[in-house]
Amino acid sequence: MQKRKICVVVTARPSYSRIKTALAAIDHHPDLELQLVIAGSALLDRYGNAVDFIEKDGFKISSKVFMVLEGENPTTMAKTTGLGLMELTNVFYNLKPDAVVTIADRFETIATSIAASYQNIPLVHIQGGEVTGNIDEKVRHANTKLADLHLVSSDDARERVIKLGEDPEKVINTGCPSIDLAKEIRASDLYFNPIEKYGGVGPEIDFQNGYIVVMQHPVTTEYHESKKQILATLEAVDELEIPTFWFWPNVDAGSDGTSNGIRSYREKMKPQHIHFFKNMEPRDFLILLKHSKTLIGNSSVGIRECAYLGIPVVNIGNRQNRRLRAQNVIDVKAKKPEIKFAIEQSIERKNITSSNIYGDGEAGKKIADILAKTELSFSKTITY
Amino acid sequence: MQKRKICVVVTARPSYSRIKTALAAIDHHPDLELQLVIAGSALLDRYGNAVDFIEKDGFKISSKVFMVLEGENPTTMAKTTGLGLMELTNVFYNLKPDAVVTIADRFETIATSIAASYQNIPLVHIQGGEVTGNIDEKVRHANTKLADLHLVSSDDARERVIKLGEDPEKVINTGCPSIDLAKEIRASDLYFNPIEKYGGVGPEIDFQNGYIVVMQHPVTTEYHESKKQILATLEAVDELEIPTFWFWPNVDAGSDGTSNGIRSYREKMKPQHIHFFKNMEPRDFLILLKHSKTLIGNSSVGIRECAYLGIPVVNIGNRQNRRLRAQNVIDVKAKKPEIKFAIEQSIERKNITSSNIYGDGEAGKKIADILAKTELSFSKTITY
Amino acid sequence: MQKRKICVVVTARPSYSRIKTALAAIDHHPDLELQLVIAGSALLDRYGNAVDFIEKDGFKISSKVFMVLEGENPTTMAKTTGLGLMELTNVFYNLKPDAVVTIADRFETIATSIAASYQNIPLVHIQGGEVTGNIDEKVRHANTKLADLHLVSSDDARERVIKLGEDPEKVINTGCPSIDLAKEIRASDLYFNPIEKYGGVGPEIDFQNGYIVVMQHPVTTEYHESKKQILATLEAVDELEIPTFWFWPNVDAGSDGTSNGIRSYREKMKPQHIHFFKNMEPRDFLILLKHSKTLIGNSSVGIRECAYLGIPVVNIGNRQNRRLRAQNVIDVKAKKPEIKFAIEQSIERKNITSSNIYGDGEAGKKIADILAKTELSFSKTITY
Amino acid sequence: MQKRKICVVVTARPSYSRIKTALAAIDHHPDLELQLVIAGSALLDRYGNAVDFIEKDGFKISSKVFMVLEGENPTTMAKTTGLGLMELTNVFYNLKPDAVVTIADRFETIATSIAASYQNIPLVHIQGGEVTGNIDEKVRHANTKLADLHLVSSDDARERVIKLGEDPEKVINTGCPSIDLAKEIRASDLYFNPIEKYGGVGPEIDFQNGYIVVMQHPVTTEYHESKKQILATLEAVDELEIPTFWFWPNVDAGSDGTSNGIRSYREKMKPQHIHFFKNMEPRDFLILLKHSKTLIGNSSVGIRECAYLGIPVVNIGNRQNRRLRAQNVIDVKAKKPEIKFAIEQSIERKNITSSNIYGDGEAGKKIADILAKTELSFSKTITY
Incomplete structure (x- = not known):
């Protein structure tokens, strides 16, 4: 019997962390063949060069696709998506997968969805049915309407996808693969010194008596607000004088507002208790979180993995x-006093x-x- | 006060017929400025060169976008969409419209939807909420999830868009603009000789005592079936020996199956009662329909305009x-005896x-x- | 020792015929590995589906690239080239060839040249240094200036490439691979009935007592002249009443002028002595030529293969x-009496x-x- | 009489400085209409946002084209060019210029050349015929072979273009427009404090008693050498302890090697006499040069403007x-002692x-x- 060829497209560092255990489970499954496509910011230095981690983790990459236009604005986001669509179409045409997997709701994931569905390749959408706002809200539900099989992360999400008119038999709650890694970490007693291992920039903070972690991404459709928002968090954290590990945001329209905010604050205010990292292997990041007092920001890690880790x-x-x-979550507005x-x-x-x-x-295995x-x-x- | 700039993207001949009265109403509205973009097969000879009709109708075209890849297969459909997305992004960036209008559910319409929504331009979707099958089913509902305002054609469609989680205040039944033209034609007593006016190919049929009209498009995801299906219709119609006006299909993956079917049938069987046309001005087509005994095929004109015309x-x-x-509709399978x-x-x-x-x-005006x-x-x- | 990976990009049916013996020689060479990329019109039905012949000839294809935009006008030629450049860049990036081979002077060949040279892959140009006119003249010499190694087809061409400032050691006259096939045909006594084998359209002409062959392509920059020019040849040939095998042109801007000219002439004038073919395997085409009285048109086959065949x-x-x-060549203007x-x-x-x-x-082997x-x-x- | 429409494509900050006086002369000429297209890195923050200077200088921009892919490596250079070709084709199609002007030899300039020449628009190449090395050498001469009119900057360049087979009547030495600005600066007694006006980073150096200026770009095909090379210059300059103004390089494959070299040297060695700038208005840069002791690096400004300024x-x-x-030029290898x-x-x-x-x-006017x-x-x- 021929193995089913499952093509998974990873376009960004955080998507990789989220799908990793599923990739491994597909790769090891006796009836499946993994076709791994790495594209977009996952290939770029500026966004943490996820491709290096992926290769180090032992995955064989079937195709690499450069597709990110410079500019980090809404116009280049749209053009990046168009370019990705053209390129991924070619990739699928040549790989001839039995199914294509698109992950979640980043803007460029719709390129994967269209390239597969227009070529009559069954499309599997991971992590549909959630609710956020902004452009990823539109992208996520559009992905749902293009997809043939929905592997969602919660019962809540499953209900929503069914309400969107999808056949209930095609909507399955597997849980989120990111929890798989969290489970492993929770069970372990791993520990490490992040500054020793990753360097980073900023003062040598004393984190032995506890620390907090910050990861705040720009919010796409509020491009000009990004800087103001990140400064609110920076000032709040700086004033608290608690040892802090701060992670740079990944690519998105507006990342310059956020990145510039961090950069200029660092240069001017020289915060004494904040150490900055550009990126970290997902498992190390979870270990770091597990031992932290709290996570601050707007990362989905706070909603998912931290729920499981408590x-x-x-x-x-x-x-x-x-x-x-x-x-585990306290919601606040992007205002310094509230934060x-x-x-x-x-x-x-x-x-x-x-x-x-x-x-x-157990999501990966499922x-x-x-x-x-x-x-x-x-x-x-x-369905209606 | 500044006029609102409304950018409408027309990518195919049938879309133009369907939106024409709305274009005219926008163009003449004191508070609106029409930005008309003609793209895709609407620019191509092989698909009836809609652009010529559009200019003859007096519309000023803001931008023309060549984007159709040769091949007429699922792969080139996907790449055409990617290319269109890149190009339309540029067009909107330069035109700076206050809203973009995307029409219905052709595969390339999602390029318009993404180019607008990713650039934070309010997106208006015309004719969402209907149900068909195949890739246009996926495209239509994905367009709905990307759009901010929904101008639908029936109460049934309105209910469906609302079920899809859209805010009811943003979903308005204007009726279909194609009915506007049908209304005008129904009220008139216009008549003309189609062979004299349009030429076409095939025998000089005697249509004075009544005739039928055929327009059958390929069905995208059943690429290899196209030829078989068109032959069923050809044989059924040929055997009936009723004077017939037959229209060639527009562009779609599979059009070669259909077109080749027609071409080879004509060469081999030389049907004596069928006259073929490549295209016709929409108003003339409706006049022709109004005086016909019945329409055969799978065109949406049968569902919409013919409902109104009776x-x-x-x-x-x-x-x-x-x-x-x-x-007014009898549904049959693509089998000769049933047809x-x-x-x-x-x-x-x-x-x-x-x-x-x-x-x-009154849809255009609305x-x-x-x-x-x-x-x-x-x-x-x-909404849920 | 690692084999050198030689990537050859074939973008059209005639380019394949021209390079075929070199492809075979590379494929069989103990120190070389052939990476064959089929792109552009070589993948399209409308232009003879060269890809089918290539696979039938036993070549393994490393990548297929759809890149031809519909429209067949100067604008789509340029966009096709841009699209091809983006796609081929990806292909080379993934194949990692030691050298890339670009063939002659078709408009899209510059996409191959740029994709290779910008990625620091040694670029080999076949058939540079010749002189024609129009856009292929510009393309050919631009290819020369982008290429690192020049394998030309005549001493005359070699001199010209050197005059263009290339290092004489990098300019080698191998002869044209198309002559390799001609040599084989000349030595054989093969014969066949082309109508039996290929069908074609038009009357069953009696060619036993001799026939002529016509192959006339459109001339790119004289788009609107194409129809006029083809009609001059059609009328001249038709009036001579000699049994004729006529071949449809390949893709180029203007092919519609030429194709429409042929189509409308056929329908109106029903030429009694001309039988039309869409395409033929290169070796069969040469056998047909070998037994013909003369070749008419503007194909390079008349200049090259026919010189060798006499x-x-x-x-x-x-x-x-x-x-x-x-x-062997008589040159005439595109006027009926002169033709x-x-x-x-x-x-x-x-x-x-x-x-x-x-x-x-022996060009292929060389x-x-x-x-x-x-x-x-x-x-x-x-060099200067 | 209709004005001739001259479309000039500016893709980078340095190209703008070089062509500025010609743009002004075209804009003011009674028989010409300027169509200014700003594309590529000229639109990007990271490369100095030339577009802002251009608008401040009072030019009206006809079209903006985002086309730079992220990655700054040979692969994205090639894809950027392909994307630019597709986009610029559209731009020319819509602007319908009587001639298109492409400038010099940056990698993406060939996109302008192809988009114009393939669409049968007369192509004017500025600054052809020079000799450098690397990919710009290939690009420059390929541009020459695609262009119809050559406006070169020196007699030497004119001879070379003619040797390349161009009609001598179509090759005219106008001088380089960059000298026009140098002439104006040389005649003036303008002066300013660069740190006050531009900020920059690094120590407050005392430059009243003389200073030197450094501007060193990466060399494309020696990607991995970039860092080594820039360090040689950094060390040489740092050891000399002369007040220095250092300019960051513009975009090119390898700029990361160079930029990283500068960044890491600054952080580790904290050079006491070097102040860094990201960019400066061209006229201010020339004023700075005019009062400097010497320019160091590999910028073409050293070859051109500094020749005129002495x-x-x-x-x-x-x-x-x-x-x-x-x-005025001393040539050295990229070794610290020699520098x-x-x-x-x-x-x-x-x-x-x-x-x-x-x-x-007077080049602009000419x-x-x-x-x-x-x-x-x-x-x-x-010609031969």
């Missing part, structure tokens, strides 16, 4: 909007229980099993 | 699938009343009024 | 312009000797040997 | 290779006379006059 989170602004939350107050509260929280709302840590066994099709009609 | 229709196959029908029997029945039907399910003939007055935004969240 | 040729217009000729007169003269010519100006029939042994580099400076 | 120059490496030099020694010599040089080899300061009067064509054949 880490308190201060979630800033509307980037995660209406995504399903466990009780500062919420951080103080968050680090005092005790006894946050681990939540399974985003899965039980995804691979479904991809091996489910009937694949590329034609559908809305 | 013309009986034999609708073949699943291209119009679950689109809302008035009682033949249905045609015989259809031409005997009497007293088909005009139906308003796709509008009352669309322009809404575009002039409604609040425009580019941010939304699903 | 077949008289009537060369029409300026497409072959100043290309080196043997004495008619020249054909009459040409079929009377006797004792045309075979000429080696385009090679001795090319492979040079590619295996020569030092490859990607940096150069003009 | 400023001594240390030219490092092979980027300017065989470009025509006046006696250091050459700087010491260069700052002692006296009485360097102004040279006219790159023009007399270019506009020629574009207004010369016969424009788009067809040519090599």
Whole structure:
């Protein structure tokens, strides 16, 4: 029997972390052959060169696709997507996969969806059905309407995808693969010195008695607000004088507003308790989080992995909007006083229980099993 | 006060017919400025050179975009869309419209949707919420999820868009602009000799005592079936020996199957009662329909305009699938005996009343009024 | 020792015929690995689907690239080239060849040249240094200035490339690979009935007592003239009433002028002695030529292969312009009387000797040997 | 009489400085209409946002084209060119210029050349015929072979273009427009404090008693050498302890090697006498040069403007290779000791006379006059 060829397109560092255990499960499944395509910012130095981690993790890459236009503005986002669509079409045409997997809701993921669905290749969408805001909201649900099989991360998401007119039999809650890694980390007693291992920039902070972690991305459609927003967080964190590990944002329209904000604040204010990192291997990042007092920012890690790990989170602004939350999350607006107050509260929280709302840590395996066994099709009609 | 700039992208001949009265209403509205972009097959000889009709109708074209890749297969459809996305992004960037209008569900319409929504330009989708099958089903609903304002053609469609999680205030039934022209034609007593005016190929048929009209397009995802399907219709019609005007299909993956089917049938069988046309001005086509005994094929004109005109229709196959029908339509499978029997029945039907399910003939004016007055935004969240 | 990877890009049916023996020699060379990329019109039905012949000939294709935009006008030619450049860049990036081979002077060949040279891959140009006119003249010499190694087809061409400032050691006259096939055909006594084998359209002509062959391509920069020019040839040939095999032109801006001219002439005038073919395997085409009285048109086959085969040729217009000729060629303008007169003269010519100006029939082998042994580099400076 | 529409494509900050006086002369010429297209890195923050200067200078921009792919490596250079070709084709198609002007030899300039020549628009190449090395050498001469009219900057360049087979009547030495600005600066007594006006980074150096200027770009095909080379210059300059103004390089493959070299040297070595700038208005840069002791690096400004201004120059490496030099230039290899020694010599040089080899300061006016009067064509054949 021929193995099913499953083509997964990874376009960014965070998408890789999120899908990694599924990739491994597909790669090892006796009935599946993994075709891994690395594209977009996952190939670029400026965004952490995910491709290097991926190769180090032992994955064989079937195709690499440069597609990111310079400019980091809404216009180049759209053109990047068009370029990616043209290129990925070619890649699928040559690889002839039995199914293509598109991940979540980054703007360029719709290129994967169109390239597959227009070529009559069954399209699998991972992590549909959630709710945020902005352009990723539009992209996510458009991906759902282009996809033939939906592997979602929560019951809440499953209900929503079904409401969108998808056949309930084609909507399966596998949990989120990012929780798989969190499960492994939670069970381990790994520890390391992040400054020794990753360098980073900024003062040599004393983090032995506890630290906090910050990761805040720009919010796409509020391009000119990015700088103002990041400064609110910077000032709040700086004033608290708690040892802090701060992570640079990944690529998105507006990242310059955010990056410039961080850069200029660093140069002018020389914050004494903040050490900055450009990126970190996902497992190390989770280890770091596991031992932290709280996570601050707007990363989906706070909503997902931290729910499972039981880490308190201060979630800033509307980037995660209406995504399903466990009780580990405090939501605040992007205002300095509110952020500062919420951080103080968050680090005092005790006894946050681990939540399974985003899965039980077996998502990768479940995804691979479904991809091996489910009937694949590329034609559908809305259910109502 | 500045006029609102409304950019409409027309990518194919049939889309132009469908939107024409709205274009005129926008163009003449005191508070609106029309930015008309002609792209895709609307620029190409092989697909009827819609651009010539458009200019003859007096519209000023803001930009022309060549984007169709040769090949007419699923791969080139996807690449055409990617190319269109890159180009249209540029066009919108330079034209700076206040809103962009994308029409219906052709594969390349999603390029318009992405180019606008990613650049934070309010996106208006015309004719969402209907149900068909195949790739246009996916495209239509994906367009809905990318759009901010929905101007639909029937109450049925309005309900469906709202179910898809759109804000009811942003979903308005204007009726279909194609009905506007049908209204005008129904009220007139225009008549003409199609062979004299358009030439066409095939025998000089005697159509004074009644004739039928055929227009059958390929069905995208059944690429290899196209030829078989068109032959079923050709044989059925040929055997009936009724004077027939037959229209070539427009561009789509598979058009070669259909076109080759017609071409080879003509050369081998030399059908004595069928005269073929490549294209016809929309108003002339409606006049021709108005005086016909029945329309055969799978064109949406049978579902929409013929409902209003009260013309009986034999609708073949699943291209119009679950689109809302008035009682003028008989549905059949793409099998010769069924088609033949249905045609015989259809031409005997009497007293088909005009139906308003796709509008009352004022859609163009309504669309322009809404575009002039409604609040425009580019941010939304699903309603559930 | 690692084999050298030689990537050859074939973008059209005639380019394939021209390079075929070199492809075979590279494929069989112990020190070389052939990476064959098929792109552009070589993938398209409308232009003879060269890809099918290539696969039938036993070549393994490393990558297929759809890149031709519809429209067949100067604008789509330029966009096709841009698209091809983007795609081929990706292909080379993934194949990592040690050298890339670009062939002659079709408009899209510069995409190959740029994709290779910008990526610091040694670029080999086949058939540079010739002289024609129009856009291919510009393209050919631009290819020369981008290329690092020049394998030319005649001494005349070699001198010209050196005059263009290239290092004489990097300019080698291998002869033209198209002559290799001609040599084989000349030595054989193969024969076949072309109508039986290929069908074609038009009357069943009686060619047993001799026939002529016509192949006339459009001339790019004289777009609107194409129809007029082809009609001159059609009328001249039709009036002579000699059995004729006529070949449709390949893709180029203006092919519609030419194709439409042929199509409308056929329908209106129903020429009684002309049988039309869309394409033919190159070796069959040469066998057909070998037994013909003369070749008419503007194909480079008349200049090259027919020189070696000793077949008289009537060369029409300026497409072959100043290309080196043997004495088998009569040049005429695209006027009916001159064409008619020249054909009459040409079929009377006797004792045309075979000429080696385009090679001795060993070009394929020579090319492979040079590619295996020569030092490859990607940096150069003009010699003056 | 209709004005001739002259479309000039500016793709980078340095190209703008070089063509500025010609743009102004075209804009003001009674028989010409300027169509200014700003593309590529000229639109990007990271490369100095030339577009802002251009608009501040009062030019009206006809079209903006985002086309730069992220990655700054040979692969993205090639894809950027392909993308630019597609986009510029569209721009020319819509602007319908009577002639298109492409400037010099940056990698993406060939996109302009192809988009114009393939669409049968007369192509004017500015600054052809020079000699350097690397990819710009290939690009420059390929541009020459695609262009119909050559407006070169020196007699030496004119001879070379003619040798390349161009019609001598179509090759005119106008001098380089960059000299026009130099002429104006030389005649003026303008002066300013660069740190006050531009900020920059690094120590507040005391430059009242003389300073030197450094501008060193990466050399494309020696990607991995870039860092080593820039460090040689940094060390040499740092050891000399002369007040220095250092300019960051513009975009090119390898700029990261160079930029990283500068960045890491600054952080580690904290050079006490070097102040860094990202960019400066061209006229201010020339004023700064005019008052400097010497220019160091590999910028073409050292070869051209400094020849006219009589400023001594240390030219490092092979980027300017065989470009025509006046006696103001000392050439050295990219080795620390040689650079250091050459700087010491260069700052002692006296009485360097102004040279006219790159023009007399009237190039802009001459270019506009020629574009207004010369016969424009788009067809040519090599002269030998």
